[in-house]
Amino acid sequence: MNALERFGQSTIDFLEYAGGVTQLGIDAFRDIFRLRVRVAETISQSALLGVQSVSIVLLTSLFTGMVISLESAIQAVQFGVGNLVGGAVAYGAFRELGPMLAAVVVAGRVGSAIAAELGSMVVTEQIEALRSMGVSPANFLVVPRLLSLLIMMPLLTIFADVISISGGAWIANIYAHISYSSFITSMRQTVGFEDFAKGLLKAVVFGMIIALIGSYQGLGTRGGAAGVGRSTTSAVVIAIILIFIANFSLSYVLFGSR
Amino acid sequence: MASIYAALDDVSLRFGERIVLENCSLDIVKDAITCIIGMSGAGKSTILRLLDGLIVPNSGHVYLNERDLCHTSERELNVLRRKVSLAFQFAAMLDSLTIGDNVALPLREHTDLHEPQIRKIAEDALESVGLQNVYHQLPNQLSGGMLKRAGFARAIVTRPELILYDEPTTGLDPIVSHLITNTIVDLRKKFGGTAIVISHDLHSIYRMADYVAMLFEGAIIAYGPVEEIRRSENPIVQQFLHGSEVGPIPL
Ligand SMILES: Nc1ncnc2c1ncn2[C@@H]1O[C@H](COP(=O)(O)OP(=O)(O)OP(=O)(O)O)[C@@H](O)[C@H]1O
Ligand SMILES: [Mg+2]
Numbered sequence: 001m002n003a004l005e006r007f008g009q010s011t012i013d014f015l016e017y018a019g020g021v022t023q024l025g026i027d028a029f030r031d032i033f034r035l036r037v038r039v040a041e042t043i044s045q046s047a048l049l050g051v052q053s054v055s056i057v058l059l060t061s062l063f064t065g066m067v068i069s070l071e072s073a074i075q076a077v078q079f080g081v082g083n084l085v086g087g088a089v090a091y092g093a094f095r096e097l098g099p100m101l102a103a104v105v106v107a108g109r110v111g112s113a114i115a116a117e118l119g120s121m122v123v124t125e126q127i128e129a130l131r132s133m134g135v136s137p138a139n140f141l142v143v144p145r146l147l148s149l150l151i152m153m154p155l156l157t158i159f160a161d162v163i164s165i166s167g168g169a170w171i172a173n174i175y176a177h178i179s180y181s182s183f184i185t186s187m188r189q190t191v192g193f194e195d196f197a198k199g200l201l202k203a204v205v206f207g208m209i210i211a212l213i214g215s216y217q218g219l220g221t222r223g224g225a226a227g228v229g230r231s232t233t234s235a236v237v238i239a240i241i242l243i244f245i246a247n248f249s250l251s252y253v254l255f256g257s258r
Numbered sequence: 259m260a261s262i263y264a265a266l267d268d269v270s271l272r273f274g275e276r277i278v279l280e281n282c283s284l285d286i287v288k289d290a291i292t293c294i295i296g297m298s299g300a301g302k303s304t305i306l307r308l309l310d311g312l313i314v315p316n317s318g319h320v321y322l323n324e325r326d327l328c329h330t331s332e333r334e335l336n337v338l339r340r341k342v343s344l345a346f347q348f349a350a351m352l353d354s355l356t357i358g359d360n361v362a363l364p365l366r367e368h369t370d371l372h373e374p375q376i377r378k379i380a381e382d383a384l385e386s387v388g389l390q391n392v393y394h395q396l397p398n399q400l401s402g403g404m405l406k407r408a409g410f411a412r413a414i415v416t417r418p419e420l421i422l423y424d425e426p427t428t429g430l431d432p433i434v435s436h437l438i439t440n441t442i443v444d445l446r447k448k449f450g451g452t453a454i455v456i457s458h459d460l461h462s463i464y465r466m467a468d469y470v471a472m473l474f475e476g477a478i479i480a481y482g483p484v485e486e487i488r489r490s491e492n493p494i495v496q497q498f499l500h501g502s503e504v505g506p507i508p509l
Contacts, residue, residue, distance in 0.1 A: 121352075129350035132310050133364045133412075134339035136332070 021216045025208070027138040028146050028215075038144050046148035050155070053102075053109045057156045058163050061093075061101045065164025066171045068092060073176035082176055086183035087190025089168035094195040095255060098161035100247055102153060103206035107239040111214040114145055115235035118218025119228035127219065137219060146211040153207030154200040161199065198254045205250060206243050213239040262321075263288040263420060263452045264309050269318035270476075271304065278304050279315070280476035286420075291446060291453045293463045293484075295498065296473035297507065302456045303347055305473070306422040309454070310344050311335040322420070340368050343416065347424040347456075349409035351397040357384070358393035361412045368416065383411035386441050388434055403430050410438060414445060421445075423455040427462050435462060442466055460499065464488070472498065474507070 031037065073085045118141060121127050130137050165187070172178040217235035221227045264286040271279040278301040286292050286309075294302050307313045308320050311327040320327040322338060330338065343364070351360045361380040365371055371379070381393060387407040397405060410426055423442065427435040439462040446453060457463050463470065463484070470487040472480040472495055480487055480495045487495060497505030 124353070125346055125348065125350035126352050128307070128312050129344075129346060129352065131312055131332075131336075132339060132342075132344040132346075133367065134336040135363070135367050136336060 017216075020220070021212050024138060024142060024216050024219075025212050027136070028142045028212070031139050031143045032147060036139060036143070037147060038140070041144040042147045045144045046152050049106070049110045049113075049148055050152050052113065053106050053156060054159065056105045056109060057102050057160050060105055061098065061160035061164040062167040064097055064101060065089060065093060065167035068097075068164075069168035069171040070175060073172040073178060077176045077178070082172075082178045083182050083186050084190075085172050085176065085178055086169065086186035089172070089183075090165050090187040090191045091195065093161050093164045093168070094191055094199045095251070096199075096247070097164055098157045099153075099199050099202040099206060100243070101164070102156040102160045102203060103210065103243045103247075104240060106149070106153060106156065106207070107210045107243060108236055110149065111210040111239045112232045112236050114211065114214030115218040115221075116228055116232045118215060119221035119231040122219060122221040123224055123228060142211070142215040142219075145215060146208065149207035149211040150204055153203040153210075157200055157203035161196070198250075201254070202247065202250050205246055209242045209246060210239050213242065260287045260290070262286065263323060264454075265321045266305065266308060266315075267319040267321065269308065269315040269320060271301075271308070271313070271315045277476060281318070282473075282477045283318075284471055284478045284481065286452060286454055287469060288452050289446075289450055290468035291442065291455060291466050292469040292471060293455045293457055293467040294471050294473060295457065295463065297498075300473045301476065302473055303424050306344055306424055306454065306456065309420075309422060310339065310342055312344075340364075340416070341419040342422065343413040343418045343420075344422040345410045345413035345424060345426055347428075349397075349402075349405040351405055351408060351412070353397045356394050356396055357389075357400065357408050360397070361408065361415055364412065364416045379415060380411070383415045384408065386414075387411050388437055403434065406430065407434070407438070410441075414441075417445075417449050418451065420452045420454070423453065423457075425456050425458070427457060427459045435459060438462075439465055 069085065069089050072088055073082065076082050076085050076088075118127070127137050130140055169180055169183045172183055173180060214235045217231040217238070221231045262285045266282055266284045269279050269282045270277070284305070294305060296302050304313070308315060309322060311320070311322070311330065314328050322342065325338065327335065351357070352363070355363070358377070358380055361383055362376050365376045365379060384390070384392060387410050389404060389407055389411065392400060392404065392408065397408075400408065406426070406429065410423070413421055413423070426438050426442065430438065442453060442455065443466045445451070455466065467484040469482065470484050471478050472487070474494055480490055480492050482490070488499070490496065493506050497507050503509065
């Protein structure tokens with residue numbers, strides 16, 4: 001194959017992939033809007049993915065909030081602007097860190113689990129069995145997972161926000177002797193509800209990416225156990241790349257005008 | 259002239275380089291049991307997948323009840339599939355659901371029956387294949403043969419117009435095999451309907467089949483009423499039915 005053909009082929013593959021994911025998304029959202037949702041399954045999926053990822057989200061965001069505070073607080077105090085640290089930490093947490101940390105953890109933990117589960121259902125013919133019973137795999141499997149991520153991602157992001165800010169406040173207090181009240185005052189002055197809400201909107205978009213990529217990779221699995229492994233890895237890699245791209249685009253659109 | 263419920267018309271299908279079916283045609287007579295025989299890997303399971311619209315051929319047409327499945331959307335197929343069911347060769351039970359929920363699934367999805375009725379029908383279906391006390395078990399708690407029977411129960415539970423059985427007796431002990439064969443025959447007697455059975459089990463074929471089709475090298479090389487096929491002078495059919503190593507079938 002010459003370079004041009006390879007380029008053509010990868011373009012076609014990319015478009016096919018994008019089209020496939022979009023189609024799956026359209027099918028799933030159509031069911032959601034028509035309320036053709038399996039409530040029990042959605043609740044149990046939400047509980048499962050919450051349990052799977054909450055502790056990792058808490059740990060990663062605690063340490064990230066702490067490290068940001070550590071880096072910024074001492075410097076800020078040296079420059080005499082210690083009263084701005086709370087704002088800086090909260091600003092970063094609400095707009096970027098909370099949603100991103102939650103998304104990356106959930107992509108690794110839940111996106112991979114979705115791809116692995118659906119992938120193994122493909123190789124053991126369970127997906128064909130569903131179709132042969134006249135049941136749409138998108139409705140039966142993808143909708144509950146998508147919906148539960150749409151619900152749980154903002155929740156996990158709230159946890160991540162709270163914990164990273166608390167960790168930041170604690171470190172600022174210990175190392176830079178910035179009082180909790182000055183930390184909070186600075187936070188109040190810098191960030192508003194809008195920042196928080198926009199962060200949650202990001203989280204919803206990331207949840208959608210994780211669910212759709214995980215499902216699409218899983219359902220597209222070919223070739224036995226090795227294929228399941230490949231789908232799982234690609235689900236995580238692709239979802240994380242898309243999350244970073246989406247994060248930039250969303251920041252640009254949501255916060256860019258200010 | 260018997261009416262035709264389903265048909266393959268000049269179907270060719272390949273997976274990558276491997277040509278599985280080539281200009282293959284087959285008519286499935288309505289309200290009869292047709293057995294498909296053929297060597298392992300010949301493409302028998304593939305034919306059932308085609309008839310259920312799970313895969314589409316590279317060329318040719320697949321008809322179900324006069325609908326061309328190649329020009330039917332997945333959404334419409336899902337409606338058609340309520341009248342067709344496939345008992346998979348390896349059961350293909352959903353492993354996140356209990357056996358009972360698996361068997362009840364088609365009823366929950368496509369009927370308005372109440373839970374107690376569904377439960378009763380599902381339990382009866384399981385019982386008809388000799389499975390008791392498995393309703394609340396998960397698929398990974400059952401043996402291969404038990405799963406296969408549960409898969410059979412799931413396929414018959416909605417009394418579909420067409421049932422596709424993929425090797426329903428393979429790997430089962432002779433007594434259970436006998437029970438399964440009887441169940442296929444009884445169902446047809448009691449509720450009518452069309453069935454296609456893939457089988458290597460000559461005893462059970464002779465007991466249940468109205469028609470037999472033999473698949474060889476991508477096409478149906480012999481088709482007819484069971485007695486005719488038994489007496490067929492086609493050397494390939496003879497070799498297959500006698501299981502002999504010498505003959506035209508390359509090993
Ligand atoms: N998804 C697939 N991808 C690639 N090749 C496939 C696929 N499915 C089936 N095949 C090939 O198609 C051929 C026919 O397969 P099929 O499962 O229909 O055989 P079969 O007649 O049912 O055999 P058996 O009696 O062993 O079950 C085989 O050679 C198999 O390798
Ligand atoms: Mg087979």
